Amino acid sequence: MDRQIQELKTKGFSGKMKIKTERRCGCRGADGKQLGKRCPRLKRKDHGRWTYRIQVPEDLRPLVGRGEIRGSGYPTEEDARADAEKEVVKIRSGRQHVGQLTVGQYLNTWLAGKRRLRPTSRGGYESNIRLYLCPMLGELPLKGLRKSHIDQMIARLEVEGSAPVKGGNGAMRKSRSLAPKTILEIFATLRAALNDAVVERLIDWNPALGVEMPEQDEEEVEPWEPEEVGRFLDEAADDRLAALYELIAIHGVRRGEACGLVDTDVDAEASRLTICRQIVESQGRLGVWPPKTKSGKRPLDIDPMMLGSIMARQLERDAERDAVGPAWNNGTLPNQRGELVQLTGLIFTRLDGRHLSPAYVTSHMQVIARRVGLCCQLVRPAKRGAKTLTVGKRYRAPEGVWTVYRDREPCGQVTVIGCTRRRGSGAVLHLAEALPIDLEIGMELGKKLLSRKRLHDLRHGSASIQIAEGVDITLVSKRLGHASPAITGRLYAHLLRSAGREVAQTAANAVPRRVVRPARPHPGHNDQRP
Template identity: 75%
Template sequence: MQIQTAKRCGCRGPDGKQLGKRCPKLKGRNHGKWSYRIKVPTDLRALVGQQEIRESGYDSEEEAREDAEKGVVRIRAGRKNVGQLTVGEYLDTWLAGKRRLRPTTRNGYESNIRLYLRPMLGNLPLKGLEKSQIDTMINRLEAEGSALVTAGKGSTRKPRPLAPKTIHEIFATLRVALNDAVTQRKIDWNPALGVELPEQDAVEVEPWEAEEVGRFLDEASGDRLSAMYELIALHGLRRGEACGATRQGLDGQRSVLTITQQITESHGQMGVWSPKTKSGRRKIDLDPMTLDSLLAHVLEQDAEKEAVGPAWDNGTLPNQRGEPVHLTGLIFTQLDGRHLSPAYVSAHMQVIAKRVGLCSHLVRPASRGTTALTVGKRYRAPEGTWTLYRDREPIGAVTVIGCTRRRGAGAVLHLAEPLPFDLESGDELGENLLSRQRLHGLRHSNASIQLAEGIDITLVSKRLGHSSPAITGRLYAHLLRPTGQAAAEKIVNAVPRRTMRHPWGHMGATTINSPEPGR
C-alpha cells in the first residue's frame, strides 16, 4: 500500500478560500500540519470498511509517515482503521453487538454508558484514550457523583458522591468494553488496566436463621405456592429457576429435580433463558418432604387444568436470541396456566413473611394516654401482651384485654393500661416478627444452614449452581467462622501435647488488655 504525505494549512487567499498546499508560508518549519493518505487495496476494503484512510495534524512528515506505516501493519493484521472513532460511538456499537447478554446485564451496561461513560468520556477518540483520563473520571464520580452528568446549565443541584459499589460497576462496564476493543484490534492495549478504584466494604449477608425460615414456611404452608417457597428455602433455587421448573425435569422415583431453564424479568420484559451459569444446569436431590409437597402441588394443578380446559396454556416467551419459545409443563403457574412473573413471586413472599408473628397493624395514629387502638385485619386473636414494632424494630409493649369489631376487617383493641407513648399509622403489634428480607434471602439462608451443618463447601456450591466454590466462599466467608472455630479445636485436639496451662489459667481474648502482674 502506497503512503502519500502532504503539508497544508488553514490560511485563506484574497478570495476567502483556503490555500491548503498552495500557501507560500508552508516552507517555514512551524507553519501548517502534515497529513497522510493510504489507498486501501480492493481485496482489503471489505475488512477495513473504507477505500481510503486519511489522518492529519502531525507536526512533521516523519511523524505522519511513521503513523501511516503503523496503520498499514494494522490493516494487514486484520484491524479496521478506527480513525476518529470516539469512545461514545464505540460503546454504542459495542453494546448493540452484544447479543448474548442477559436482560439485567444489558440494562446495567446501557445505564452506565448513558448516564456516566458517554457524558464523561464519549467525545474522546478511542485510540487516544489514556489511563489518566479514566482516573480523572473515577475521581470526579467519587467526589461529585451524578451531578456531573445530570445537572443542566445553570442548575443549582448539589454534587452527590456515588457509592463505591456504583463506581465499580461503571468502571467494570468500561473495562469489559475496552477488553473487547483490544480483542477486535481497534486499540493496542486496555487503558483501564491499573486504574485504582475506591475501596468498598464487602456486604456481609445476614439471612434468616433456620428457626426463622421454618416459621416462614409454616406460614406459607396453606398458600398455593408453598411448594415453590420450599424449593427456594430448602434447596437454594433462584426464583427464575423455580418459575421455570418443569414436570419433565421432576423425577419422582429418584427424587431429583433437573434445572434446565429459568424465567427472567427485567424492566417488565420477561424471557426464558438457560440457567445463569453452566453449573446452573444441574440435578437437585430432593428430601421426601419437599418431594411430597411438589407431587401434591402437581395433583392440585391437574385439577386446576381440568377446570380451565383447552384454554390452559403456559404461554410463550423469547429466549436469549429473541426467538419465541412456547412453554410447556411448568410446575408453578397462574390459575389459568400462564407462567408466573418472578416479580410477583417476590412480592407474594413479602405478603407471607409480613404475617409471621403479626397480630395486626394500626390504621390510625394513637396518642399517649389513650386506651384504644384502631387496627386493620387481625391475624391472631388480639387478647394478650404484644410487642409494638415500627419498621420491624421493637419500640415497646401493650396488653390487649378486649376487641370491638368495626366495619369491614378492622377493629378497636382495648388496652389494659393507657398508652405510654405516641404511635403512628402502620405500627404493628406482634411477637418475633421477621426482619425484612428479599426473596433471594431465602437462597442465602439455605447456604447459611448448609454451611452451619458442616456440609462441604464444594457440595454447597454445586447445589446452589455457583460456577465455582470460590464464588460460594466469597459470598459466605463470614458464615464459615463457626466452622473454622470447630476446625481449629479439632486440630488442637488431634496434636498430642503435655498438659500445659498458663500460670494465670485460661485466657480469653480479653487478656490482651489485662494488667501486668503486680500492677
C-alpha cells in the same frame, strides 16, 4: 463483510498503498480561506507542520473501511512517514482503521453485537452505557481514549454521579453520587467492551487496565436464622406457593428456576430435581432461559418432605386445571434466541394456568413474611394516655400482651383486654392501661415479627444453614448452581469463621506435644489472677 476481509487475508493484498507527505499550515489568505501548502512562509523550516495521506486501493477498502487515511501535526517529515508506515503495517496485519469512531459509537455497536447476553445482563450494560459511559466518554475518539480519561470518569462518578437527565415530566433530575459497587459495574461494562475492541484489533491495548477502583466494603449476608425460616415456612404452609418457597429456603433454588420447574424435572424415585431452565424478567419483559451459569443446570437431591410438598402441589395443580378446563394454558415466552416457546407442565402457575412472574413471587413472599407473628396494624394514630387503639385487619385473636413495633423495631408493649368490631375488617382494641407513648399510623402489634428480608435472602439462608451444619463448601456451591466454589466462599466467608476456628483446634489436637501451654484468656475475658 467478514467473509470479504477473511478472503483478503487469505489471498494476500494485490494493491499497493503509497504514502504522500507534505508540509501545511493554518495561515489564511485575504479571502479568509486556509492557504495550506500554498503559504509562502512554508519556505521557512520553522513554519507549518507535516502531514501524510495514504490512498487505499480498491481491494483493501473492505478491510480499512475508507478510501484514504490521513494524519497531521508532525514536526518533521520523518515523523509523519514513520506513523504512516505503522498504519500500513496495521492494515496489512488485519486491523481495521477506526478513524474518528467515537467511544459512544463503538459501545452502542458492541452492545448490539452481543447476541448471547442474558436479559438482565443486557439491561445492565444498556443502562451503564446510556446513563454514564456515553455522557462522560462518548464523544472521545476510541483511538484517543486513555487511562487518564477513565480515571477522571471514576472520580466524577464518586462525587457527582451521572449527568443531570430529563425525567418523564420534562423536569431535570439532579445527579447523585454512586455507590462503589455501582461504579465497579459501570467500569466492568467498559472494560469488557474495550477487551473486545483489542480482540477485533480496533485498538492496540485496553486503557482500562491498571485503573484503580474505589474501595468497597463487602456487605455480609445476614439471612434469617433457621428458627425464623421455619416460622416463615409455617406461615406459608397453606399458600398455593408453599412448596416454591420451601424449595428456595431449604434447597437454595433461584426464584426463576422454581418458576420454570415442570413435571418432567421431578424424579420421585430418586427424590431428585433437575434444574434446566428458569423464567427471567428484564426491563419488564419475561423470557425462559437456561440457568444463570453452565453449572446452574444441575441435578438437585431433595429430602422426602420436600418431595411430598412438590407432589402435593402437582395434585393441587391438576385439580385447578380440571376446574379451568380447555382454557388452561401455561403460555408462551421467548427463549435466549428470541424464539417463542410453548410452556407445558409447569408445577407453579397462576390460578388460570399461566406462568408465574418472578416479580409476583417476590412481592407475595413479602405479604407472607409480614404476617408472621403479626396481630394487627394501626389505622389511626393514638396519643399518649389513650386506652383504645383503632386497627385494621386482625390476623390473630387480639386479647393478650403484644409488642408494639415501629418499622419492625420493638418500641413498647400493650395489653389488650377486649375488642369491638368496626365496619369492614377493622376493630377498636381496649387496653388494660393507658398508653405510655404516642403511636402512629402503620405501627404494628405482634410477637417476634420477622425483620425485612428479600426473597433472595431465603436462598442465602439455605446456604448459611448448610455451611453451619458442616456441609463442604464445594458441595454447597454445586447445590446452589454457582459457577465455582470461589464465588460461594466469597459470599459466605463470614459464615466460615466458626468452622475455621474448629479446624484450627482440630489441627492442634492432632499433633502430640510433650509441653502443653495453658490457653490464653479470650479478649474481654475477666481474668481474676493477681
